[in-house]
Amino acid sequence: MIQFNCDGSLSTTRKWTIKNCTSNSCSFEILLNENVMTTYSELYIPSRTLAYGVYQLTLTVTMIDSPNLKSSSSVYVRITATGITANLVQLGTSMITRGDQQDLLLDPGTFSVDPDEDTFDATKWKYTYYCRIYDLYNFPNVQGILLSIDDSTIDPHNPSCLSNRSGNGTKLIFGNSTLSPNSSLTVLSGSLQLNQIYQFMVYMENRKNSSIQATGYVLVTIEVTHPQLIAVGCVISPMCVPNLEFQLLNPTTQVALFTVCIGTCTNLQSIKWNIYQGSDNSTSSNSTQWTLFNNTILYENIWF
Structure with missing residues (x-):
């Protein structure tokens, strides 16, 4: 039973x-x-x-x-190690404006981000900088090998960003030469031409493992004014995934941005946001044409 x-x-x-x-x-x-x-x-x-x-x-x-x-x-x-985000300016801002009589500071040793650590250790990396005149030329190169911004070699098809190539030594200052060589770069005032857009790129390579690399970009517009530096970032940073020159976003993702005014920013009279839509340049595949997005008035004073 x-x-x-x-x-x-x-x-x-x-x-x-x-x-x-x-x-x-x-x-x-x-x-x-x-x-x-x-x-x-x-x-x-x-x-x-x-x-x-x-x-x-x-x-x-x-x-x-x-x-x-x-x-x-x-x-x-x-x-595994998360790839670092190489930022040339604060918050990884993609485009900034500087005056022709202002020094331009690019500081990936300070502004880059290592998601696996609380702070970024600039001493672990090697830094190489490149520059091109945006919309008009590629990065200067010789048989496909890029020429760094301090290289005196001349590419006849893609001119140097610096207005006087022969005087490079006085136009560039590399910072932190002892602990983290070249982790910052200052382009002195008067080195870049008015009414021109430049694209700067930093290539970073891990000192212990050369297979670990990172690249960062920033567009710089040179004007006759003396503007303050405005950095733009995402309120929720994981929702804005860096992808070389851009930030990747899902089409259904709501974007919340904030700004930081760097320097003396007293007596602000107004703040205005403009949105531009990018498209590939029909005459050159190495740049993006930006057109003002005029429909923002439809979303005035609301989230969109």
Whole structure:
């Protein structure tokens, strides 16, 4: 005769364990912060908790009334370095305006971002700067090899950004020469031509691992005025993903921006936002034509 005994509880306990893996085994268990709950079905590990490497995450489910009845399942996770964001100016602003009698400071050693760290360590990187006259020319190069902004070699098809190539030494100042050489660049006033747009690029290479690289861009318009520097950033930075010259956004994503006025910005009389729509230049594939988006009046004083 078969008899059923249903008085026993079917309740279970759950336990997550995390082990650090080597090329041979996963034997070293990681003790997590007490705020990381390891007794639920789901496991949430905050960012920057685990160091780079491979880990074995195992969930074990045990019957409370029959501890010998248990089941485990594992998954393997590799923690890799997040690519840095190379910013030439504060907040990664894409375009700025400077006066012809103002120095231009580009400082990726200060303004770049490493998502894996609280602060960016400028000493870990090498810096090389390039410049071209936007809309008109490519970056100066010789047989496809780019010429840095301080290279005296002349590309007859793509002229230098500097108005007097022979005097480069007095027009450029590289900063932080001891701890992090060339982590900033100052282009002295009078070096760039009026009513011209320049595109600056920084190429950054990790000192310990040359395969880890980053590139940042900024467009600079030179005018006869003496403007303050205005930086623009996303209120929720993870929603604006840097992609070389642009920020990537989902079409359905609502964008919230903020600004920072750098320098002496007293007695502001008004603030006005303009939106421009970009399109590829029909005569040159290496630049973008920007057209004022005139429909903003339809959205005045509301989010859009």
